[in-house]
Amino acid sequence: MAQTEWLAPRDPDELVAALRRMTGASRIVAGGSDLMLGLHASGFHPDLLIDLSRLDGFAHVRHVDGRVRVGALSTCAQLQDDSVLATHGHGLAQAAARVGSAQIRNVATLGGNVANASPCADLVTALVALDASATVIDGLGRTRERPIADLFAPGGGSALPPGEAIVECSFAQGHADRRSAFAKLGVRSSVAVSRLNAALVVDLDRDGATVRSARLAVGSIASAAFRADAVAAALIGARIDAACPEGFTHGCMRLVDERIPGRPSWAYKRLAVRGLAEDLWGVIGASGTRPVGKDPAPRSNRPQGW
Ligand SMILES: Cc1cc2nc3c(=O)[nH]c(=O)nc-3n(C[C@H](O)[C@H](O)[C@H](O)COP(=O)(O)OP(=O)(O)OC[C@H]3O[C@@H](n4cnc5c(N)ncnc54)[C@H](O)[C@@H]3O)c2cc1C
Known part of the structure; x- marks a missing residue:
């Protein structure tokens, strides 16, 4: 059986270096609630697993320049109680609160929900209504912002190429009302x-x-x-x-x-x-x-x- 190499970047530089090494047979894992089930069910062994769970600084929710910015590693448990979302993204907080069980919400991340590209992903529906976009980083350290809808292939599944990771989702803060x-x-x-x-x-x-x-x-x-x-x-x-x-x-x-x-x-x-x-x-x-x-x-x- 082929060996799976495991990398756990701790900062953006290490993340970029890890992304640079990805092939079509490599996978990213955040909370693992979708990925690990998929790997078990399919028997697929990635050549490289990039574990985002030790990455610092990607689990924020903040207001910046009129947008609400949510780090890709924010868990559903965190989002459901977030005070910024309570005011400016109530629908996203509600969606997070309705994901799976308490155990799942403790590990399930925003980035994983988007990248998994399930037709019934709850956070995705809330983000689409909020007209959100995702910030994606590649193995050269380049970031670009893409509308959420662009991350899904027309026939279903993810349109995110190997070697790219979602670091943040954001949406306009909107009017007071x-x-x-x-x-x-x-x-x-x-x-x-x-x-x-x-x-x-x-x-x-x-x-x-x-x-x-x-x-x-x-x-x-x-x-x-x-x-x-x-x-x-x-x-x-x-x-x-x-x-x-x-x-x-x-x-x-x-x-x-x-x-x-x-x-x-x-x-x-x-x-x-x-x-x-x-x-x-x-x-x-x-x-x-x-x-x-x-x-x-x-x-x-x-x-x-x-
Ligand atoms: C029992 C159970 C109940 C569930 N209930 C619900 C539910 O009610 N609603 C719902 O929407 N979902 C549900 N899910 C699905 C799952 O929990 C969510 O989709 C979750 O948000 C996935 O996040 P994760 O961090 O665990 O992703 P992972 O499993 O780590 O990754 C999922 C996919 O995204 C990729 N990925 C992860 N993070 C990134 C990133 N930052 N950049 C690029 N690619 C990335 C991985 O390579 C993988 O392909 C459930 C799952 C289980 C097992």
Whole structure:
């Protein structure tokens, strides 16, 4: 059996040197919650494993120049309680809070969730709605910022080439009255599939109650989470203390009709997405900027978990 070399860079220079040595058979590992299962299942032995867990300085959440910057090594446990996200990225904090179990959230990282490129990755859906981009570094030490959507191959999977690592994700801080929310549908007894997830970002008028603009992202019904702003447009002009506009819930149902016609899960998901739309709207109206733990319980009677 081929030997796997293991490198654990501790600073950016060591990371760049390690990335320079990557081949197509090398892998990066952060929390390992996706990668290690994949390696066991496939029996694949990488020639080189780059372990990011000892890297200093990539687990931050801060405001810099009007953007919220989140280090790739931030864990879900950290993000769900982060005070910056509670105000400026509530939907991302909510998504982190809904990942797997407490044990998984303690190791699962933001960078791993993005790089793994699963169609149902919860943090990805929240990031897509926030219009986020990722900062990527290569083996020559060059960094570049790419829209999150560019990291996913058109037919599914990651578009990140070997020898590149995500170091940060960022999104515009937005106006004082920006609110965001995340909702998902899953089966608590199963960790195999996420059924459906969605994230909503709205900017409010000066009255603090009327939607001026809205962005929606939906995951699990395509090869990667995608934006559906035409559906979110049904919210423009709505008051957040009013009932969820029918145009929005119907638009969400139409999305399921268009994306997965004829699939066994179609009938179930087109009903379930209505509940998700109402949950998103409920969070925006009731607690869009409150700490995650104080969110109202989901209104739809649906299974929880991943
Ligand atoms: C029981 C269980 C429950 C789960 N529940 C959920 C859930 O509810 N929602 C959800 O979204 N996910 C869930 N997951 C999936 C997983 O936990 C997340 O995707 C997690 O965020 C992955 O992060 P990680 O640090 O563990 O990634 P790793 O497993 O270390 O890596 C995942 C992939 O990303 C690459 N990678 C990691 N970091 C980087 C980086 N910085 N730059 C470039 N490439 C990188 C690796 O090479 C690998 O291909 C679950 C997994 C398990 C085992």
